[in-house]
Amino acid sequence: MKKLTSEQLAWLIRRHGVEMTHLSGGSHIGAIMSVADIIAMLYSNVLNYKSDNPKWNGRDRFILSKGHAGASIYAALAESGFFPVEELKTHYANGSRLSGHVSHHLPGVDFSTGSLGHGLSAACGMAYAAKKDGLTDHRVFVVLGDGECNEGAVWEAALFANHFRLNNLIAIVDHNRMQSLDFNENTFELEDFANKWNAFGWNVIEINGHDHKELKEAFNKSKEYGNIVPHKPTVIIADTIKGYGISFMENDILWHYRFPHDGWEYDCSVNELHQSMPRGIVDPYTPNGIPNPKMPTKTDDIGNDHTFSKTWNTTYPEKMRRVEAKPGSREFVHNTSL
Amino acid sequence: MRDTFVKTLIGLAKENKNIELVTGDLGFGVLKPYWEQCPNQFTNAGIAEQNMTSVAAGMAMEGKTVFTYSIGNFPTLRCLEQIRNDCAYHKANVKVVCVGGGFVYGSLGMSHQATEDLAILRALPDVVVMAPADLVEAEECTKVLAKTKGTAYLRLGRGGEKRIHNKIENFEIGKAIKVHDGKDIAIFSTGAIFEEVTAAYDKLQKIGYNPIIYTFPTVKPIDKETIEFVSRETDLIVTVEEHNIIGGFGSAVAEVMAEMRFKRARLLRIGLNDEYSIRVGNQHYLRQQYGMDSTSIVNMILKFVNI
Numbered sequence: 001m002k003k004l005t006s007e008q009l010a011w012l013i014r015r016h017g018v019e020m021t022h023l024s025g026g027s028h029i030g031a032i033m034s035v036a037d038i039i040a041m042l043y044s045n046v047l048n049y050k051s052d053n054p055k056w057n058g059r060d061r062f063i064l065s066k067g068h069a070g071a072s073i074y075a076a077l078a079e080s081g082f083f084p085v086e087e088l089k090t091h092y093a094n095g096s097r098l099s100g101h102v103s104h105h106l107p108g109v110d111f112s113t114g115s116l117g118h119g120l121s122a123a124c125g126m127a128y129a130a131k132k133d134g135l136t137d138h139r140v141f142v143v144l145g146d147g148e149c150n151e152g153a154v155w156e157a158a159l160f161a162n163h164f165r166l167n168n169l170i171a172i173v174d175h176n177r178m179q180s181l182d183f184n185e186n187t188f189e190l191e192d193f194a195n196k197w198n199a200f201g202w203n204v205i206e207i208n209g210h211d212h213k214e215l216k217e218a219f220n221k222s223k224e225y226g227n228i229v230p231h232k233p234t235v236i237i238a239d240t241i242k243g244y245g246i247s248f249m250e251n252d253i254l255w256h257y258r259f260p261h262d263g264w265e266y267d268c269s270v271n272e273l274h275q276s277m278p279r280g281i282v283d284p285y286t287p288n289g290i291p292n293p294k295m296p297t298k299t300d301d302i303g304n305d306h307t308f309s310k311t312w313n314t315t316y317p318e319k320m321r322r323v324e325a326k327p328g329s330r331e332f333v334h335n336t337s338l
Numbered sequence: 339m340r341d342t343f344v345k346t347l348i349g350l351a352k353e354n355k356n357i358e359l360v361t362g363d364l365g366f367g368v369l370k371p372y373w374e375q376c377p378n379q380f381t382n383a384g385i386a387e388q389n390m391t392s393v394a395a396g397m398a399m400e401g402k403t404v405f406t407y408s409i410g411n412f413p414t415l416r417c418l419e420q421i422r423n424d425c426a427y428h429k430a431n432v433k434v435v436c437v438g439g440g441f442v443y444g445s446l447g448m449s450h451q452a453t454e455d456l457a458i459l460r461a462l463p464d465v466v467v468m469a470p471a472d473l474v475e476a477e478e479c480t481k482v483l484a485k486t487k488g489t490a491y492l493r494l495g496r497g498g499e500k501r502i503h504n505k506i507e508n509f510e511i512g513k514a515i516k517v518h519d520g521k522d523i524a525i526f527s528t529g530a531i532f533e534e535v536t537a538a539y540d541k542l543q544k545i546g547y548n549p550i551i552y553t554f555p556t557v558k559p560i561d562k563e564t565i566e567f568v569s570r571e572t573d574l575i576v577t578v579e580e581h582n583i584i585g586g587f588g589s590a591v592a593e594v595m596a597e598m599r600f601k602r603a604r605l606l607r608i609g610l611n612d613e614y615s616i617r618v619g620n621q622h623y624l625r626q627q628y629g630m631d632s633t634s635i636v637n638m639i640l641k642f643v644n645i
Contacts, residue, residue, distance in 0.1 A: 121389040125396020156389035
């Protein structure tokens with residue numbers, strides 16, 4: 001099997017994500033798009049694994065704690081040889097192995113998730129067991145969502161990881177700034193996010209989570225950080241954009257739940273991806289994109305603000321809306337003075 | 339009972355280096371012998387039961403046999419979803435240990451009384467639920483759980499329980515233990531309330547009754563065979579548990595009996611009558627107040643037989 005570059009794998013994850021949610025009517029395409037580059041970098045350049053021996057003891061452990069972006073993992077696993085790419089089409093279907101949230105009944109998945117706030121703790125347990133046994137042949141990686149960090153259990157785990165000096169643990173936060181109903185800052189103020197992790201004793205690396213050079217450097221740095229004393233765990237805060245790669249999905253919370261429907265939504269998603277397709281890979285569904293695509297009309301729901309705080313006119317607190325962003329664009333303003 | 343558990347676990351941990359004990363910052367004085375004798379197989383995971391339970395699952399995925407330890411509802415209800423998703427669903431080798439099932443922490447109040455735990459844990463697939471009656475059963479439960487793969491819940495009393503059994507031969511998960519043979523009436527119990535059942539037995543003997551007595555150290559899987567057999571052989575089965583009447587041990591027995599085609603016995607369930615304990619007092623006082631001390635057990639049985 002030809003080894004894919006991280007850019008190629010990221011593109012394929014996005015393309016599979018669009019197809020899988022389109023066919024299944026499944027949610028979370030926004031999260032799949034935001035996390036795609038992180039997952040691609042992990043599976044193409046970082047994680048040590050053997051796809052023909054998924055339980056190999058020397059493998060790096062990986063947990064997708066934000067289990068709702070499961071399609072991204074399924075795509076990465078299939079493209080990395082754990083099971084046939086063809087099976088991706090069964091996502092959500094009756095009798096499928098590919099549930100919406102990640103399940104360990106699939107080869108290559110170390111841990112099932114779906115309820116937020118469990119993955120970091122489980123990863124701590126894996127890393128802790130390895131430390132106790134003196135095993136240095138593998139590390140433990142876990143991807144969290146930023147909204148997930150509302151969960152108290154995440155911070156219990158953050159305390160644990162530092163206290164037990166789990167320098168073999170690397171957490172990556174897909175910091176797309178959005179959660180179920182709105183931006184993080186309009187829901188539960190998270191910033192100063194990096195300093196929170198820092199205050200919990202972690203090494204913190206902040207990067208652009210869509211820039212593969214920065215991702216690669218961050219993972220290299222995490223290895224170096226693991227070797228310095230005191231032996232702290234490392235978190236990579238990867239700044240991302242929800243829906244990244246398909247302009248009308250970007251920064252629009254609508255696409256946390258909506259899937260690309262037949263018509264302009266699907267056609268434009270596919271064709272927009274084709275504009276940024278790396279060389280050396282083939283789109284398995286629409287090799288040449290979609291000729292004569294359906295286009296949106298003025299009445300279609302694009303660029304509208306679907307956040308809850310847009311229409312929630314509460315009298316207390318006076319300033320609930322601390323983030324303004326333009327849906328369907330990458331514009332984002334966080335007013336910290338409010 | 340907790341000391342028996344700790345002593346037994348020390349013995350097991352010395353033989354098997356993969357055994358780990360993780361506490362949620364509890365066990366002052368009690369766990370000291372363990373951490374002194376097995377320092378590398380001990381962890382204090384702080385006051386963070388959700389994390390503790392998922393950490394245990396992660397460790398178990400790497401080959402450890404992990405006992406998580408706390409009191410009352412903290413190792414169970416506080417982190418129920420972690421037990422369900424991370425331990426049971428992954429068939430992780432995690433044994434959740436609760437010290438203080440029922441009214442053990444009497445005067446400490448409602449927060450510390452574990453009176454729905456059996457029902458809730460019993461509802462989770464792939465979780466073995468055990469509640470030993472005395473020190474001998476506590477030792478046997480600990481031993482059998484340490485060598486059985488998968489997720490389990492072990493509900494212990496605290497201290498001061500007696501040694502009621504002499505020796506138990508062929509102890510097995512899912513098998514009830516016959517303590518006394520007798521006729522017409524059978525009393526089944528699970529957990530430390532067995533001491534009240536023992537006292538009730540003596541009182542019943544004195545007034546001419548000769549009940550059959552069984553303890554059920556395993557609530558799940560329930561010993562269907564024994565329940566069915568006794569249901570055919572007696573007129574009345576009485577279940578006693580230091581737990582809500584709904585969903586727990588009595589319900590497990592009722593489920594078996596309800597599906598039988600031919601049976602002789604009626605069923606009387608004794609336990610906490612679907613309420614929280616709001617009264618203040620020690621364990622024995624609360625058992626009296628909520629109708630599960632030996633006198634209440636005798637009175638309820640007599641009332642039931644004479645209807």
